[in-house]
Amino acid sequence: MISYKYLSAAILFCFLSPLALSQKYSVHKKKHSYIEATGGINFSLPFVSEQYAVLNTIGSKYDEDYLKEYEKMKSNLGMQFGIRYSYNFTNSISVISGFGYQTQTFHYMSHYSWIDTLENHKFEREMHHNQKVSYFTLPLLARWDMTRSQFMPYVQAGLFFSFRHQAQKEIIFDNTIDGEETEYQISSSGIAPLTDHIRKFNMGLSAGVGINYHTKFATFGIESNFNYGFFKVVNDQERYADHTGFALSYLDVLDQFKLSHINVQLSVSVPINHSVKLNILRRSRYYK
Numbered sequence: 001m002i003s004y005k006y007l008s009a010a011i012l013f014c015f016l017s018p019l020a021l022s023q024k025y026s027v028h029k030k031k032h033s034y035i036e037a038t039g040g041i042n043f044s045l046p047f048v049s050e051q052y053a054v055l056n057t058i059g060s061k062y063d064e065d066y067l068k069e070y071e072k073m074k075s076n077l078g079m080q081f082g083i084r085y086s087y088n089f090t091n092s093i094s095v096i097s098g099f100g101y102q103t104q105t106f107h108y109m110s111h112y113s114w115i116d117t118l119e120n121h122k123f124e125r126e127m128h129h130n131q132k133v134s135y136f137t138l139p140l141l142a143r144w145d146m147t148r149s150q151f152m153p154y155v156q157a158g159l160f161f162s163f164r165h166q167a168q169k170e171i172i173f174d175n176t177i178d179g180e181e182t183e184y185q186i187s188s189s190g191i192a193p194l195t196d197h198i199r200k201f202n203m204g205l206s207a208g209v210g211i212n213y214h215t216k217f218a219t220f221g222i223e224s225n226f227n228y229g230f231f232k233v234v235n236d237q238e239r240y241a242d243h244t245g246f247a248l249s250y251l252d253v254l255d256q257f258k259l260s261h262i263n264v265q266l267s268v269s270v271p272i273n274h275s276v277k278l279n280i281l282r283r284s285r286y287y288k
Contacts, residue, residue, distance in 0.1 A: 025281050026148045027214045029088045032280065033272045034219065036084040036098070040265025044076040044104040049232070050256035052239065053110075068108040068129075068255060069179075073262070078104040080263060082137065091148055096141040096156070101165075103134045104261055111177045112251060127250055128172040128181060133198055133233075133259075135162040139206060150214045150281070157207040160227055164201070167194040171250055192244035197235055197254055204229040204260070212267075216281045221267040228260045 051067060082100025089095070111126040141158035169192055174185035210223025234254045246252055271278060 025150055025283055027150065027152060027280060028091060028148075028282055029271075029280050030091050032088050032278060034086045034088075034269040035272060036086060036267050036269035037082075038084060038100070038265045038267045039081040040079070040263055042078045042080055042102060042104060042261045042263035043073045044078060044106050044259060044261040045073045046070060046106045046233075046257040046259050048255050048257045052253045052255055054251040054253060068110050071107040071109075076104070076106045078102060078132075078261070080137070080265065082139075084139065084269075086143070086269070092145045094143045094145070096139065096143055096158075098139055100137040100139065101134070102137055102263075103132055104259060105130070105132045106259070107131070109179065110252060113177065124175055124177045126174055126177045126179075127252065129252065130170045130172065131167065131194060132169075133167040133194075134165040135202070136165055137162050141206065145212075152212045152214060153209070154212065155207075155209050156223075156225075157205070160204055160206045162202040162229070164195070164198050167198045168192065169194040169244055169246065171246060171252070173250070189246060189250065192246065194244060196238050196241065196243050199231065199233060199235050202229050202231045202233065202259070214281060217270065219269045221269075222265070223267065224262065224264045226260070226262050229258050231258065232256050233259045
């Protein structure tokens with residue numbers, strides 16, 4: 001019983017000691033610049049403004065049987081990475097710019113059902129549509145560091161600019177309308193390019209929170225941002241152009257929507273000048 005108490009105390013000491021030691025130092029980075037590498041995942045959220053279909057029932061433009069059912073954000077997993085530059089005007093305020101590459105995905109389901117009135121035969125088709133869009137990105141952010149300790153929480157906000165690189169689409173389909181991919185019936189359309197259906201440029205607002213841990217030589221961090229796209233994503237002039245070969249075979253065209261996403265990413269950054277010489281990390285009572 002005593003050994004368990006000692007073990008628990010040792011674990012607690014190991015966990016708390018870095019926090020205690022970090023309180024002995026403060027971070028001084030005024031007028032210093034950092035180069036930062038980032039990488040992580042994102043979850044896309046399409047906001048549909050206009051709905052389209054190849055077929056509609058007579059007398060109803062948006063019959064519920066023809067509406068697309070979009071999957072929740074947690075299913076729309078993508079990834080991103082990039083390089084950023086930051087300049088610190090003060091110990092608390094900095095600006096960030098850089099260059100990155102990200103891939104966003106979104107998924108939806110559609111289905112159709114026909115009945116042959118002559119022989120009373122019924123035919124069903126359920127389609128799961130998987131889209132992937134890749135962008136080159138340019139962030140422009142302002143950051144406020146909430147403390148000057150080694151563990152440094154922060155908030156940031158600004159703009160992002162996205163330039164479409166490429167897009168692709170795949171349709172998984174079966175002949176049972178049940179909201180799931182029926183394993184023994186499942187087939188694939190294959191992957192086809194969707195690039196011409198997606199507009200070349202987008203921009204929007206970005207805001208998020210994070211925390212950094214500073215050492216003399218490098219800074220390690222984790223952050224999460226919400227990115228809201230201003231512009232519509234789909235090229236209306238190319239909506240019914242069958243570049244993929246899917247429109248006639250699978251009776252599908254894209255809705256019009258704006259695409260937002262939440263990202264979570266890790267970062268590591270280093271001062272452009274030698275950090276020890278710059279004396280960025282100092283004991284809390286040393287202010288020279």
